Amino acid sequence: MDLKLDHYTEDDTEIVVVEGEIDVYTAPRLRELLIDLVNKGNVHLVVNMEKVEFLDSTGLGVLVGGLKRVRAHDGTLDLVCTQERILKIFRITGLTKVFGIYESVQEAIDKRKSK
Amino acid sequence: MGVKFSIVLPRQPYTVGVVRRFLTEALRANGVCDECRFSILLTASEACANVIEHGTRAPNYEVKANVAGGSCLLRIVDRGPTFDADQVPLPDPDEESGRGILLMRHLSDDVTFTSSRFGGTTVQLHKRLHHGGEHSSAGCGMDRTPAMLC
Numbered sequence: 001m002d003l004k005l006d007h008y009t010e011d012d013t014e015i016v017v018v019e020g021e022i023d024v025y026t027a028p029r030l031r032e033l034l035i036d037l038v039n040k041g042n043v044h045l046v047v048n049m050e051k052v053e054f055l056d057s058t059g060l061g062v063l064v065g066g067l068k069r070v071r072a073h074d075g076t077l078d079l080v081c082t083q084e085r086i087l088k089i090f091r092i093t094g095l096t097k098v099f100g101i102y103e104s105v106q107e108a109i110d111k112r113k114s115k
Numbered sequence: 116m117g118v119k120f121s122i123v124l125p126r127q128p129y130t131v132g133v134v135r136r137f138l139t140e141a142l143r144a145n146g147v148c149d150e151c152r153f154s155i156l157l158t159a160s161e162a163c164a165n166v167i168e169h170g171t172r173a174p175n176y177e178v179k180a181n182v183a184g185g186s187c188l189l190r191i192v193d194r195g196p197t198f199d200a201d202q203v204p205l206p207d208p209d210e211e212s213g214r215g216i217l218l219m220r221h222l223s224d225d226v227t228f229t230s231s232r233f234g235g236t237t238v239q240l241h242k243r244l245h246h247g248g249e250h251s252s253a254g255c256g257m258d259r260t261p262a263m264l265c
Contacts, residue, residue, distance in 0.1 A: 021132065021135075023128075023131050023132065023160055023164065024128045024131055024160075024163075024164040024167055024168065025128035025129050025131055025132060054135070054153075054156065054157075054160075056157060056160045056161060056164060056215070056218075057161055057164070057212070057213075057214035057215040057217075057218055058164055058212075060214055061210075061211035061212050061214070062211070064208075064209060064210070064211050065211045067209075068209060068211075085149075085150070085153045089157070089218065092217065092218060092221045092222070093206075093214045093217060093218065094208060095208070097208070098208045098209075
């Protein structure tokens with residue numbers, strides 16, 4: 001089992017690239033990264049989930065926690081995901097109404113800036 | 116070809132991935148389509164994660180799987196504190212936990228939570244591998260030659 005995390009800056013947005021499996025074992029690493037980024041002043045985050053192979057409710061909880069954290073600083077946390085099996089999890093849990101979910105990083109950035 | 120196994124695991128987070136590896140091979144060997152496989156892996160992970168997060172007192176837990184005859188039956192057995200799944204409320208959108216049972220119920224054909232009078236809970240997850248017409252075209256279930264035998 002593996003989870004790879006990376007991040008880079010694009011415009012004023014921090015892009016978090018997640019690859020692999022997010023579950024009760026690996027999710028704490030994603031939580032730590034999101035907390036660290038926010039603590040360093042990054043309040044506009046886009047989590048790119050295109051390479052996520054598995055996601056459970058622990059991972060959903062980490063993303064919700066990240067969203068609450070950035071909102072406390074008037075920030076945003078949007079997702080990039082086009083994988084039907086992952087999108088289904090967000091739909092079942094009603095989280096498609098909570099997160100902005102986009103098809104590309106650029107779309108996520110453009111949408112936020114247009115608001 | 117049916118696959119039946121039972122494994123006892125330490126109540127540690129890394130074991131959830133181990134369970135998924137076992138199940139992945141069992142489901143692939145039975146030609147189960149990607150969609151059913153993903154649902155089963157997710158519901159199993161949720162049940163195991165519940166044990167790991169809430170099964171205090173229990174050093175181990177057991178996963179029993181029976182993939183055969185067009186169905187997948189999983190039992191996740193622990194000796195931790197009992198709970199009443201019907202009393203677990205639906206999570207608010209900004210809650211960081213509490214979505215596991217919702218996912219188990221949505222993605223399985225049948226879920227039961229049985230408390231033992233000696234302590235502990237058995238979660239039983241049943242998934243029909245041919246689930247209506249939507250999966251038939253994907254070759255899910257027993258009508259397809261298992262990939263490992265091709």
